[in-house]
Amino acid sequence: MSPLRRSPSPCSSRPSSPRTPPLERFGPVGIEAVLDQLKIKAMKTGFEFNIMVVGQSGLGKSTMVNTLFKSKVWKSAVPSLEVPTPQTLELHSVSHVIEEKGLKLKLTVTDTPGFGDQINNDKCLRPLDIEFLQRLCRTVNVVPVIARADSLTIEEREAFRSRIQQNLKAHCIDVYPQKCFDEDINDSILNGKIREQIPFAVVGADQEHLVNGRCILGRKTKWGIIEVENIAHCEFLLLRDLLIRSHLQDLKDITHNVHYENYRVIRLNESHQLPRGPGWVNLAPPGQLTSPGCLKVRRQAQKDSKDDER
Amino acid sequence: MSPLRRSPSPCSSRPSSPRTPPLERFGPVGIEAVLDQLKIKAMKTGFEFNIMVVGQSGLGKSTMVNTLFKSKVWKSAVPSLEVPTPQTLELHSVSHVIEEKGLKLKLTVTDTPGFGDQINNDKCLRPLDIEFLQRLCRTVNVVPVIARADSLTIEEREAFRSRIQQNLKAHCIDVYPQKCFDEDINDSILNGKIREQIPFAVVGADQEHLVNGRCILGRKTKWGIIEVENIAHCEFLLLRDLLIRSHLQDLKDITHNVHYENYRVIRLNESHQLPRGPGWVNLAPPGQLTSPGCLKVRRQAQKDSKDDER
Numbered sequence: 001m002s003p004l005r006r007s008p009s010p011c012s013s014r015p016s017s018p019r020t021p022p023l024e025r026f027g028p029v030g031i032e033a034v035l036d037q038l039k040i041k042a043m044k045t046g047f048e049f050n051i052m053v054v055g056q057s058g059l060g061k062s063t064m065v066n067t068l069f070k071s072k073v074w075k076s077a078v079p080s081l082e083v084p085t086p087q088t089l090e091l092h093s094v095s096h097v098i099e100e101k102g103l104k105l106k107l108t109v110t111d112t113p114g115f116g117d118q119i120n121n122d123k124c125l126r127p128l129d130i131e132f133l134q135r136l137c138r139t140v141n142v143v144p145v146i147a148r149a150d151s152l153t154i155e156e157r158e159a160f161r162s163r164i165q166q167n168l169k170a171h172c173i174d175v176y177p178q179k180c181f182d183e184d185i186n187d188s189i190l191n192g193k194i195r196e197q198i199p200f201a202v203v204g205a206d207q208e209h210l211v212n213g214r215c216i217l218g219r220k221t222k223w224g225i226i227e228v229e230n231i232a233h234c235e236f237l238l239l240r241d242l243l244i245r246s247h248l249q250d251l252k253d254i255t256h257n258v259h260y261e262n263y264r265v266i267r268l269n270e271s272h273q274l275p276r277g278p279g280w281v282n283l284a285p286p287g288q289l290t291s292p293g294c295l296k297v298r299r300q301a302q303k304d305s306k307d308d309e310r
Numbered sequence: 311m312s313p314l315r316r317s318p319s320p321c322s323s324r325p326s327s328p329r330t331p332p333l334e335r336f337g338p339v340g341i342e343a344v345l346d347q348l349k350i351k352a353m354k355t356g357f358e359f360n361i362m363v364v365g366q367s368g369l370g371k372s373t374m375v376n377t378l379f380k381s382k383v384w385k386s387a388v389p390s391l392e393v394p395t396p397q398t399l400e401l402h403s404v405s406h407v408i409e410e411k412g413l414k415l416k417l418t419v420t421d422t423p424g425f426g427d428q429i430n431n432d433k434c435l436r437p438l439d440i441e442f443l444q445r446l447c448r449t450v451n452v453v454p455v456i457a458r459a460d461s462l463t464i465e466e467r468e469a470f471r472s473r474i475q476q477n478l479k480a481h482c483i484d485v486y487p488q489k490c491f492d493e494d495i496n497d498s499i500l501n502g503k504i505r506e507q508i509p510f511a512v513v514g515a516d517q518e519h520l521v522n523g524r525c526i527l528g529r530k531t532k533w534g535i536i537e538v539e540n541i542a543h544c545e546f547l548l549l550r551d552l553l554i555r556s557h558l559q560d561l562k563d564i565t566h567n568v569h570y571e572n573y574r575v576i577r578l579n580e581s582h583q584l585p586r587g588p589g590w591v592n593l594a595p596p597g598q599l600t601s602p603g604c605l606k607v608r609r610q611a612q613k614d615s616k617d618d619e620r
């Protein structure tokens with residue numbers, strides 16, 4: 001990178017007839033026009049977002065997804081007497097196009113029916129969860145939540161959050177937003193606050209209630225209405241802001257630039273039929289992907305997988 | 311894709327105390343926040359753009375690039391008595407960061423010194439050009455221009471343009487914007503006009519002249535000033551608008567989604583060590599990539615290269 005020199009302006013006074021149009025909207029080159037192009041493209045083609053929801057039956061997964069997107073996006077299979085609970089982990093996806101202010105979102109929600117249903121879940125973050133989360137956080141962005149938070153007192157909620165945070169740390173489970181992907185001090189401050197609050201304690205609801213003349217999404221109980229979108233009641237708004245309003249593009253970028261590139265490198269390396277020439281990548285053990293140096297691994301992964309294709 | 315049902319609103323009249331904040335800026339879900347996220351990301355990280363300039367020495371390639379970006383971005387190696395003209399085609403790249411209104415563009419310009427210098431170039435679009443362009447347009451987006459258009463009369467310019475257009479068509483050279491990638495009627499209308507005007511007849515200049523109190527980029531001659539940014543004089547503005555102000559993101563998208571994906575599929579198929587299982591792709595001959603069905607090939611290429619990695 002060499003510094004740019006602007007052209008000198010040794011203006012003469014020769015007149016000329018036809019005028020060049022004034023450049024009001026753009027700078028001299030017009031680089032910033034790409035922002036409009038990005039917007040036009042997004043408005044035209046929309047964008048995609050994939051969510052996998054993991055947790056035992058009855059945790060309110062489908063209600064939470066429907067609350068997030070204010071639609072009947074998803075209906076999980078409720079175990080009935082006729083249809084037994086699935087004994088194996090099988091993935092099931094549904095896609096919808098959600099449109100808001102002209103912008104289309106193709107949302108794909110994946111369910112994991114039967115996850116953990118055959119295991120005693122008296123104590124949360126038991127070995128299954130830890131083993132599962134350790135693998136999962138190397139493959140996708142993991143956003144843990146405390147579901148059905150309305151069943152916890154304030155003290156129980158904070159104690160539970162604190163216990164989960166300690167367990168995540170102790171078992172090197174690097175949930176989103178990963179510290180090693182903070183790109184500057186602003187990211188560190190913003191994401192640091194989020195990391196303190198995670199897992200969000202959330203409540204989902206698909207019923208609206210009239211409160212002081214306004215329709216409020218909430219759970220009506222004998223002792224009052226638990227308002228989903230009221231930060232004083234639960235942290236649903238923090239979850240929605242993270243997933244949709246502030247970090248959606250970053251979630252997609254990390255998925256594409258880190259997780260998918262790591263996956264490609266691993267697959268290419270696993271193919272023993274490939275010649276082990278200069279492009280051969282001896283990847284560090286997967287555990288290192290979540291170490292503080294993972295940003296470097298991230299860039300190396302992208303480079304290596306491209307090298308392997310050459 | 312199933313249609314979305316909005317949640318019913320069976321509001322009751324139960325009052326509640328703390329207020330949910332009014333959602334003024336976003337819709338109920340807040341999908342459109344991704345537009346802000348895209349903008350913030352672009353402003354923060356900037357974006358990249360790569361241009362390769364091809365043509366014999368003396369055509370004004372470096373002046374044209376410098377005119378496009380209003381900076382001394384690039385200085386081509388002028389053949390001197392000491393340093394002979396390169397006899398082989400070797401690529402040479404320089405990178406700069408250009409900033410305008412806070413948005414950064416990492417521009418990489420690649421030169422092809424010695425291209426065609428050893429060949430009689432009395433008649434343009436001779437076999438070398440045709441062979442070269444046929445291969446090139448399957449690998450990158452090609453934007454042909456008539457350089458040094460100030461040396462042509464109006465009649466010569468139009469005759470030259472018409473001859474080039476006929477030759478491109480006769481030899482199936484599919485230059486940018488490719489008809490098969492038009493996504494809707496608006497694309498067809500806008501890009502159709504551009505296709506009629508291509509190749510743009512352009513003039514480059516790195517000197518400014520004072521004309522009616524304004525500094526004008528142009529070439530000062532005995533008979534007047536040829537104004538680069540005056541559509542009545544030459545088509546430089548059309549070229550700049552296409553490359554930077556209207557199609558920059560689309561150029562990048564087609565490069566990434568079509569050319570790079572095709573390249574990956576070809577490289578994966580060439581690796582004979584890969585097992586020829588169900589994921590094996592028997593790609594159509596490269597010529598078909600520029601056929602009217604290339605949009606389908608485009609999508610298939612993306613899918614196939616992902617399948618190959620599985």
